[in-house]
Amino acid sequence: MDKLKLNAAVELYINNNTNELTLDFELHQGAKERFILHSAKRLKNSYDLFKLNLCGLNDVLISLRDYLLTLQVQIHIDTLDIPEENDFGLVKDLQTGKYFASYQFPKYVNHSFAEKAFLSEEFSTQVDFRGHNLHTDPLIVKITGFHQFKSIAQKLAVYGALNTPNGYTTLVSLPTGGGKSLITQTLAYQKEGLTIVIVPTVSLAIDQVRVAKGIIKSSRIDDEVFSYNSGVDPKPILKAIRNKTAKMLFISPEALINNTEFVDVIKEANSKRYLKNIVIDEAHIVIDWGASFRIDYQCLESWRKKLLLSNPNIRTILLSATFEQRCISILKDFFSSDGKKWIEIRCDSLRHEPRYMLVKSKSYSDKKRKMLDLVRKMPHPMIIYVARPDDAGEIAEYLHLNDIKNVKTFTGLTTGTRRKELIDAWVDDQFDIMVATSAFGVGVDKSDVRTVLHTYIPQNPNAYYQELGRGGRDRLPCLSIMCIYPDDLSIAFGRISKKVMTTEKIVGRWNSMYNSDCSPRKGKLNYIDTSIRPIYSSIDAFDDTPTSDADMNWNIYVLLFLRRFGLIKIHEVIPQSTKYIFVIEISEDALRMNDDHQTEVIDSFRSIELKYYQESFQTMQTAIKRSESYCWSEMFYETYDKVSEYCAGCNSHNAPNESDFVDFPLKIPVDYPFMELAQDQMALFSSTREIIIIPSEKERSVLLNELSRLRISAFISSNENNIDVWMNGMEAISNFIVLNAKDLRELVKKKSYYFFSGLIAVKYSGSTKDIYDLLKFVQSNLSTHSEIKVVHIIDENIYFDWINKAFVDLVNGPVIPVRALI
Template identity: 30%
Template sequence: MTKLDHVDGFAALCEALSGARDPASFKLKDPGGERMRRALKDPEASELDLAILLRQVLLAAPGGPVDASAPLPLPRPVGATALAAAGLKTVHGQRVRARAWRPPWIFQTEFEPDAVAAQAADRRFGIGDLGPQADPFVRSLGHDRYRSVGQRAAVRAALLTPAGRSLVIDLPTGEGKSLVFRAIDRFGFATSPRLDAQGVTLVVVPTVALAYDHENACRTGEDEYLAYVGTDADRRARILERLAAQQSGLVFTAPEAAVGSLRPSLIALARAGRLKALVLDEAHLVDAWGTGFRPEFQSLSGLRLELLEQAPVDAAPRTILLSATLTPETLDTLEVLFAAPEPLELLSAAQVRPEPVYYVAPSSDEPTRHRTIEEALLRIPRPAILYVTKVADAVQWAMRFRDLGFRRFAAFHGDTPDEERIKTLQAWRDGRLDLVVATSAFGLGIDYPHVRSVLHACVPETFDRFYQEVGRGGRDGRTCLSLIAPTSADIRVARGLNRERVITTGRGLQRWSAMFHHPDSQHLGGHRLRIRLDVAPGPDEDDIDLIGERSLQWNARVLTLMARAGLLRMVGGVAQEEDASGVFETVEILDTGHLEPSVWTSRVEPVRADIAAARSRNLALMLRHLKASDCPSVLVETLYRADRILAGCSTCGLCRSNPAIARPQPLRTEPASPWAAPPVNPPLADLMTRGELVVTYAAEASGGFAARRTAAALAALWACGLRLLRFIGVPPLVFGRALADLAELPIMIGQAPTRAASRLPSGPEIVLVGQNAGFRLATDVRQPRVVLLPQGYADPDRPGEGLLERYNGSTMSLEALLGRLST
């Protein structure tokens, strides 16, 4: 069914509201209108739910909200009470209009905040900001274009990662990080000497819901299990069977399973050279959660080293760390945990998010905050998320939602059962939920693009957390609303949470000594130890019973602190007897003074102080945002470092009150790949003179035979190491047909007269010259290349002469090249 555009869609929706048209007879392109259309057929939708969605449709109506009106919903009557609560007024008896909403926390000269979000103006992926043409291998995954130049750079850099190395990719929310591991799974790595997509790509995700989300997006049939999560024994057994048989494909799992029940299978795959990559999705959580309540995130570093030790050198798994928000401190943690034995490389395409429109309500008491949030919930466009810090607050707000009259809502927090979480996320993706009250984990990595409003009835303990949560809105590149309504009590809670993750040096040494001397800890030879983590911090009366989950988390933080200080490194797990109990980590001691207070003072204390200071700075940025005296984009650049994030303008009160100070959106630039393409291999390398070979082709050749021969030549060049193809001028159609036939080969394409302008990675390349392109042969070839030149190509500087008449390098025809490379 064809989706109606904005104007026709609004007219059709009005007909449906009046009862003149069945809502099931059409669909709308506009997400807000489509949500309203579907809600008309939803028996769970309340009158208030429908009234708020109707208000959203009117605010986004063609021509603007001032004169827009719509019929009263006849198929699903909405009473006067619900209409008034949602800010709608009846006109001429049978039609409604939206009243203007001017809350006290906006400037009186501003546009209404709900209208700004409902109209969802293009901010990042508009018509004039189409992404670049996709490489042929990406087109075979169903994408005609990359989402952005950043996504193109990320995919290319990932596929060029050398065996055993680690790459961090910092790519903005909404730009498709999942394409990275899908490409790895489908094509393998372009650094391999031959096409070999066989093997397993392990993707570690932070939540069960995200694992299922990726599975649904990637699997080819409903009976294909890719997510090793949950309690379904059959699902887990079938995935283990696939791994035991060394079958290729993606596997999504949590860090606990990766370092636990999956570990033997992963080691077996690594030994066989069949584990292609370890991918960490939402890698910033290694620092944010791994040093707190989920230490297995950091135990992944030890598992990685173990896998590298077991794998053949030329088939060692790559480590790809994906994130949209990386503070310098988080990057330092990733460097400590995942760099060895060689340095970590970073590809950063980060930019200040242009979609959020920021509002800050004045700090107040709890009753006033409740009124502020409730008033906003009765106006703001859907879908909307209300974030809180405490589980109890989420529960209370959910009860209040029901009292107000909402029905299309859910609560999502730490006590929500897994099955309910999955149902909530599915309903959210399907558009059956308009509102969710949640703690921080909701929305993490879930690719739902159309969230229009994000509210905070709390103060996050870091600006990093706040920015990530705001980032759940506007993933479609369109404006979204951010409103935070703080209280003084919130700030006290935020300060407490901010402080609690940084242990003192004395207490850290005490905990390390307890782990080191525990009878279940054992020496494994050399400097390696098997350390038990779930132990009490000491024998004192106040400590002896501290052996629960909380103590385990603190002990995990101690190991991370020691690793960052260079006292040890985590190197993996060890096999245990089936009846063994406890939580263990294998570490390698790097400093024999690891039990000396003086060493902790000189080595650990500076690191601990830096961590504490960084968290304090992070909270300070959050508090500066509450004062509304700084542009949020400046705070973002301060947090993530201005030299690693593209500046921009986030719409805030400062630029709304004085548009002259708003910064223009900068042009995106493509980051350079940290890796070069692989070197040229024999026999092609033997055919080159001074790193260059000119191959002539018949420009007039056409038809299926010519396309097949051209494809065979390009495939032969690929087999000799050439992964980069640069067009100069317009290539003959036969090359386009040939490349379409080679879509399973990771060939990276650029079109520009110079190498720098093409934005291709460095390394050997194929230069395909079209007719009359004004091409000149260089006297100094800096990187090996094969030039594909039309037969009889004229010298642009010497009329009447061919370009090759004075060339003294190696030349041959395309057919001759094919013959030489086929022998």
């Protein structure tokens, strides 16, 4: 990118010497180049608003500071009255008459971290090769054109999903930016049928379709890949599903559950077994959001179960970057049958982009002053997270009083229409400061957030991590700053009591619903009306949801509480106008009687729930108190038990802790289920478990295509250089994982036979010792399994002189000709 040329164009625009500023994003695919262009766009937008008196001068100066520090340029400006003494580090060079920006960071800020987040210096990120084989297979090449995966973690995640047997649920964790979208793309085109991808936001659905259409190699892509939201005409989508041309539909749970047209067409497609896969993106939201303001996420459990009754072969894929163990336990309970038909592909990894800072203030007024200074001096775009809607309004007003006016708020009280307007404007760089509660963030497609500023203490490290994770999704450095004062700890602890309803109120709400005339019983099923007011008189309210919905939300909280602990089963959730009817079955008889025993049972489980919140908050509290001597990321190691250590920097250390770079990304064994061998595969082996093929050069292409036709599950090669030759000759019939000897050993060490059971082919090449070592490893670890059949492929019958035996002498199986496969 020619920064000087870009700066000259910006300079002309800011000085009103041209009416247009053309920023060509399409030509610049690098993340840093895109960020530079967006910085110019944000400066242009703030200047335009300032001319219309729609924002303050300080809004423009913030954008100007970001722009100058990121590009490291100077600019001539005549149209802005920039004070000589200003709070933005803007300085006029008296010789050139041009402005430049100096950092002028506050003393309490880590200057090195902040400079990196402005992206003003060159930096490099480690590339995940480490001797791993990153080849795709011919079918993935045919679908996407990709010959290489981004990382071994992405490769394992993709094949973990693709290998999912019919009727199973696979939970896949893959770091943000690691390429989760390739999972849905390959899954949808792996076989004929419809894949429904449930996404949290409209913007994410739109972006996923855009990405898919740019990657998938199909001449009929516009008739195959769709996203739906309230602003989209559903007719073409419904028609494509009925005509069985639709392959992938991105949709929110609300539209999926409440839109009768989609309810009907999906039910019809499912009855014909055209529905093949259900993918839930950002699956942790089912737990985190479904318990409060995204109730339809809680409908997915019963919705899926109903579909499985007539189509038990549906595969379910749950995707996220990291999973807390409690979240996994609940998801497993929701989306598996008594823990059966459940697979976990765990490539959990902590974010590499955030640099952490804890800024401590002496008082609330000191905290506000520091917060204002951080807004002025830290890189943008910036999200300021608060606990409650009232706090968001207060901070926005405080910034407004300081002439920072182009600030928006987004909370649980923000209406649906306004939410879409805000997200669209945020993504379009129309403003760059968002003050928000936890209601904002997940799935919002803005990758270049440079600073996430917490002005409160979240209830636990998981909630905190999800919010700070909005920064640096373009995989470039960003800042996570927590600015607090002493009372924030006690205030945060006080919110824990609101998070867990008292036993008395749980009992009161349950009995109010269960015994109401509005909740009829039909056999063993109870139709619970969630709009029923409780029998007690006190008022309950969520911090971040409309007061009008409080009773329904708390009632649903009670039902989900009972469901989590196995006291009830939820068979169906029926949306009805402004309320929900939960069709439940009581599993614990104590719920039927409003007596002391019922109270004791509920109190015992409520104590478990409260203990979880108290202990997880204690983890945050400890991190805050020990921030100068212990790594900030330790709280995440405790929360996400499968991640390796990583921290780009925090109050206790400047140098990155990169321990996770040396670890194999698969965190837990995946030894189940094995792929089933079909009759045509078994026929090759008779009573043996291995065979040898010694093809001539002319027979190689025939052998490759026959192996593809026989649906091998893995192709293992000891020589990386030969893989491309072999892959180019294979037909794209089914998926199989390509491994080198190192990858094979790592997976065997992890006891993860899930990736290479069934029929596998091993191509031997290299030195005589390399061939011998790989052969003995394969025989010791693969050929001994009854669920694995091995095809040994070698160019000639190598002789091992140190044991006076040839290759064929060591294999307990025959040498067969290539024509025997045909």
